[in-house]
Amino acid sequence: MTEEILRVENLNKFYGDRHILHDINFTLHQGEVLTLLGPSGSGKSTLIRCLNGLEDFSSGAVYFKGEKIKPTDKNWQEIRQKIGMVFQSYDLFPNLTVMENILLAPTKVQKRAKDQVAQEAEGLLKDVGLEKYADSYPRELSGGQKQRIAIVRALIMHPEVMLLDEVTASLDPEMVRGILQIMTKLSKKHHMTMIIVTHEMGFAEQIADQVLFLEDGRILENTPGKAFFAQPKTERARDFLESMDF
Amino acid sequence: MNWQVISHSLPIFAQAFKLTLWLSLVGILGSLIVGALSSLIQYFKVPILSQLFTAYVELARNTPLLIQLFFLYYAFPVIGLKMSATTCGIIGLIFLGGAYMAEGFTGGFSGVNQTQIDNGKALGMNNLQLARYVVFPQGFALSMPALAANVIFLIKETSIFSVIAIPELTNTALDLIGMYYRSNEYLFVLVVAYAIVLIPVILLLNLLERRVRYGTFGD
Numbered sequence: 001m002t003e004e005i006l007r008v009e010n011l012n013k014f015y016g017d018r019h020i021l022h023d024i025n026f027t028l029h030q031g032e033v034l035t036l037l038g039p040s041g042s043g044k045s046t047l048i049r050c051l052n053g054l055e056d057f058s059s060g061a062v063y064f065k066g067e068k069i070k071p072t073d074k075n076w077q078e079i080r081q082k083i084g085m086v087f088q089s090y091d092l093f094p095n096l097t098v099m100e101n102i103l104l105a106p107t108k109v110q111k112r113a114k115d116q117v118a119q120e121a122e123g124l125l126k127d128v129g130l131e132k133y134a135d136s137y138p139r140e141l142s143g144g145q146k147q148r149i150a151i152v153r154a155l156i157m158h159p160e161v162m163l164l165d166e167v168t169a170s171l172d173p174e175m176v177r178g179i180l181q182i183m184t185k186l187s188k189k190h191h192m193t194m195i196i197v198t199h200e201m202g203f204a205e206q207i208a209d210q211v212l213f214l215e216d217g218r219i220l221e222n223t224p225g226k227a228f229f230a231q232p233k234t235e236r237a238r239d240f241l242e243s244m245d246f
Numbered sequence: 247m248n249w250q251v252i253s254h255s256l257p258i259f260a261q262a263f264k265l266t267l268w269l270s271l272v273g274i275l276g277s278l279i280v281g282a283l284s285s286l287i288q289y290f291k292v293p294i295l296s297q298l299f300t301a302y303v304e305l306a307r308n309t310p311l312l313i314q315l316f317f318l319y320y321a322f323p324v325i326g327l328k329m330s331a332t333t334c335g336i337i338g339l340i341f342l343g344g345a346y347m348a349e350g351f352t353g354g355f356s357g358v359n360q361t362q363i364d365n366g367k368a369l370g371m372n373n374l375q376l377a378r379y380v381v382f383p384q385g386f387a388l389s390m391p392a393l394a395a396n397v398i399f400l401i402k403e404t405s406i407f408s409v410i411a412i413p414e415l416t417n418t419a420l421d422l423i424g425m426y427y428r429s430n431e432y433l434f435v436l437v438v439a440y441a442i443v444l445i446p447v448i449l450l451l452n453l454l455e456r457r458v459r460y461g462t463f464g465d
């Protein structure tokens with residue numbers, strides 16, 4: 001068995017008195033890709049945000065590499081350096097160039113040497129085909145380009161797991177494929193451990209080792225990827241796949 | 247209007263002009279520092295300090311500078327704290343201006359998108375790093391219009407220093423009028439002098455506002 005990276009135990013989350021996440025349990029191992037599927041409003045973003053402490057949860061626990069995370073600000077700040085996150089809304093820092101965006105956290109948060117990180121950044125920019133844009137400002141880039149930079153900005157921290165929340169959902173269709181390819185390459189070539197929220201079912205089927213199907217804040221299915229798409233166990237999941245034209 | 251009276255008064259007014267400029271400059275810079283600090287402390291809800299600064303902002307904004315100056319100049323010596331009029335003036339201006347600037351910054355900081363903050367947090371930043379690299383630069387650009395209005399306000403507010411006999415523009419004009427009974431001439435010079443300070447400042451701030459906005463958000 002490969003090493004365990006993230007484990008969630010009986011996680012519950014309330015907003016006020018609304019119960020948003022119900023008894024969430026799952027485990028993610030080194031190199032695995034988990035796709036988090038479910039209708040809009042089912043709690044996917046909330047769950048993924050609980051995993052790096054952007055949301056606090058009401059009860060339950062998150063374990064990082066077997067160790068229970070004590071939910072203090074300081075602990076989360078440490079953990080977040082090892083958990084990369086990319087959001088739907090490709091927000092780069094608008095006042096910084098592409099290169100400055102990428103270098104900010106490794107140099108200021110991780111205190112790594114700037115010239116070394118810059119060299120690595122150039123390599124990563126080349127990987128995503130944006131080496132010419134190092135000195136551009138975010139406003140000069142398309143949505144797809146910004147999202148690629150956001151992925152690079154997360155990767156340069158050397159995360160042990162990446163959380164990707166609908167990273168293609170706000171992009172023009174012709175931009176989507178490039179981003180999906182980057183995620184596929186991250187998984188297949190670099191064996192990056194990832195949790196991916198997506199509405200791209202073809203992509204999910206092809207990349208998922210494990211599928212969590214969420215509805216109304218409950219995990220209805222926790223199934224190996226192939227099995228989920230071949231034969232969903234619940235009717236809700238079947239309906240969902242059908243509604244996604246799949 | 248007697249132009250001779252005016253031209254004779256110009257050297258005195260020039261002195262006063264310099265003093266008004268200097269008091270304004272120190273007051274504005276001090277206010278910006280106090281305001282930014284106060285606002286960041288409130289933004290990150292630093293325990294104890296943030297309550298303290300909230301109280302300060304309320305107090306300073308809800309008492310007139312006139313009263314604050316009287317207090318510094320006449321009441322503090324009673325408890326053994328005697329300061330020169332100029333010192334009192336500057337402290338008073340920063341006390342008042344800091345609170346107004348704090349409100350200006352707070353407006354800007356609260357306009358920074360939550361997604362930007364989430365991005366900073368997700369990259370492992372602590373509060374200080376968030377403040378320095380995300381909230382402050384973007385919030386500053388957003389608060390520029392309010393800060394610029396406060397700059398103008400503070401320059402005008404230096405005229406109140408006349409009550410504690412700081413020889414800035416207004417005090418000088420009132421003194422001259424008291425001595426020579428030439429209110430038309432001296433008031434004319436006074437108005438022109440304030441216009442010479444304020445008009446370029448207003449134009450400059452306008453330009454700066456657009457520059458900072460463009461540099462930060464690109465629109």
Ligand SMILES: Nc1ncnc2c1ncn2[C@@H]1O[C@H](COP(=O)(O)OP(=O)(O)O)[C@@H](O)[C@H]1O
Nearest residue numbers: 015018020038039040041042043044045046047
């Ligand atoms: N900040 C919030 N305050 C209150 N309710 C929220 C908040 N964020 C999300 N919710 C609610 O939590 C539920 C799950 O939302 P979310 O996690 O965004 O779903 P998904 O990402 O699956 O679309 C929704 O019903 C949403 O209205």
Ligand SMILES: [Mg+2]
Nearest residue numbers: 044045046166
């Ligand atoms: Mg969502």
